[in-house]
Amino acid sequence: MPPQQKLDRNEQRTRGDEGRGGRRPLALASGLALAATTVLGTGLASAQEDEQDLPYERGIAAACTAAAQSSDPPAFPDIADTPHRAAIECLARWEVVKGRDAGDGERRYAPGGRVDRAAMASYVARALAPGTYEFPPREDGDPDAFPDIVDVHVPNINALADAGIVEGYPDGNYHQTRSVPRGQMASYVARAIETVTGTELPSAPGTFPDEVPVHQENIDKLAAIGVVQGREDGTYDPQGVVTRAAMASYIARSLDYLAVLGLHPVPYEVELSAESDEQPANLRHRFDGQVLDQFGRGYFQADVRFEVHRETADGYQVVNSGEIVSGLGGELDFSYLGEAQAGDVDHVAACTVGANEDFEPDATACAAENDDGELEGHDDRGTTIVTVGWTEPVEPSVAEPDEYMVEAIAVDTSAGLLYVQTITPDRDFLEFGYDVNNDFQVEGQDTDAYVFGCAVEATLDAGAQHSMSILLEDDGTGSYALATAADVDACW
Known part of the structure; x- marks a missing residue:
């Protein structure tokens, strides 16, 4: 499922x-x-x-x-x-x-x-x-x-x-x-x-x-x-x-x-676009968009469902789905992890749903295959469909305990984020980067440059093999090292 x-x-x-x-x-x-x-x-x-x-x-x-x-x-x-x-x-x-x-x-x-x-x-x-x-x-x-x-x-x-x-x-x-x-x-x-x-x-x-x-x-x-x-x-x-x-x-x-009667605003249609047409199969596709009412105005707090319809030999299969809520001005922002094979093609359908509706994960509420074998959005839900593809998975660099100043592989730099493989066997990928104020983050915890450096130095001295932290540069490359949120707390 x-x-x-x-x-x-x-x-x-x-x-x-x-x-x-x-x-x-x-x-x-x-x-x-x-x-x-x-x-x-x-x-x-x-x-x-x-x-x-x-x-x-x-x-x-x-x-x-x-x-x-x-x-x-x-x-x-x-x-x-x-x-x-x-x-x-x-x-x-x-x-x-x-x-x-x-x-x-x-x-x-x-x-x-x-x-x-x-x-x-x-x-x-x-x-x-x-x-x-x-x-x-x-x-x-x-x-x-x-x-x-x-x-x-x-x-x-x-x-x-x-x-x-x-x-x-x-x-x-x-x-x-x-x-x-x-x-x-x-x-x-x-x-x-x-x-x-x-x-x-x-x-x-x-x-x-x-x-x-x-x-x-x-x-x-x-x-x-x-x-x-x-x-x-x-x-x-x-x-x-x-x-x-x-x-x-x-x-x-x-x-x-x-x-x-159409005389008070309702969520009417969804506009959606993908940040990229293709992504490595072990990463994420990211989308942004907007929910509009019947008067063309952004609709705040609209309930929106998205469905990922993947092309298969037997037709379209819903491989991922979920519900999100539009932000101020009707803005939408969501992503999903591929778990795909190179060459797979997904059709991401997003639509408005009613307050009392509930769906099974594989429900085709936004779009369904028509008699001609084509995926078709449901007009009564204001559906938009965006097609994206998947390429060969990336092979991120793995840090050794004695390595620090090395170039990070910039596999997804949208919003200042990278996905980098860790050396911790039970965790495949972690998300790192900086926020709009250029503050550093370690495992999602905000910190500053001094504390970041302190945490990195401490872990390097100890030879610890924790999850990695990224210092992302403007060109999408950066330095990564071994540091955890616990190390950051110790440095404060």
Whole structure:
């Protein structure tokens, strides 16, 4: 097998924010051609709207990758034990939630805290920012939408008011410090979704027995798409208070709905290139690339699978595979050890995968052989295939105990690395070199030139036969000697 690398009743109004149930959605923003199609770039076919028993809980796999749903350590230190952790992590990735200053240098999420109307506006506005919707522009000097709004949430309250998502109360004020109840929350979220899609959401009337006259239409809409499920007793509890933890799940599920429609970024395609077309069969091929979303922007924390399909007499065989996560800007960087024969040809396929997908090592998730015997990438996963070859293995020099200043064989100088055979029988190859600051390394431990020299001198005097350390020059050659991390520690 290949290796696996509850709200006060006096807030219910007959008009304004507390008085609108359903609403006529705004016209679809220009340039949203993707709204009519489901984005399948990450294998999200399973996330499409199927007939469901109501109420049901939709997932968040389209909105956030597996990497974005769980970080180590957690995005905030106080969310580890909440069942809403994945959603909070998801929104932290999209910079929808930023936590609260705890006064000790850390930011905490306070998952049990209440959500007020000011924070609610910021949740919604930030959630829509990465997608296709553009809020109506504001000019300098434009008056605020409401006379009573203050602090950091003002721009987001203004944005939602300009978009028609919030209208305030009959007295003309927004009342930003009032808590958001579950019924009102549904109206915020449903209006936001309809503003982005330009279409009215489906509805599931009768899902909950405790209906209310004010927000019921929007509650029914969110039930229809799996954003709200209700309490354990089957009621919705529209006057119940919304916690910050629960709000994260409402928002994340809403983003999932938009992502399936192509209106929120998803990992869409992979670009990949090899650092060299050929490598000695006992070394590594290295690759870099980028994951892009459907708008051509780099996608951070995308889950990516790579498969090495080797040409054999019986067709293509997956000889290596693994999963990696894209870095900032969507960057990718990975390698694999050949374990090949000279003349072997590999086709390396890289593709985006869904957060809930799991594969066998030899699975052909990214590419497979077609009826014509050719390897073909799966378009619905944004697959890229790069072909590389293998040449005769190199025979690195072996240091003798009394040798020091000899020329190292530069078999792979990418990123300042060499692969040099050691004289330790049970270890074939070790990786040495210098980092971007030209610091020396011994067995992966950073050191400086003085300590490096000290360690080398000590081992030479002792005639030790440890793993080798490399001093790499600009031309790809260098000096190597016998030294270990233990020797470095002694020299400090």
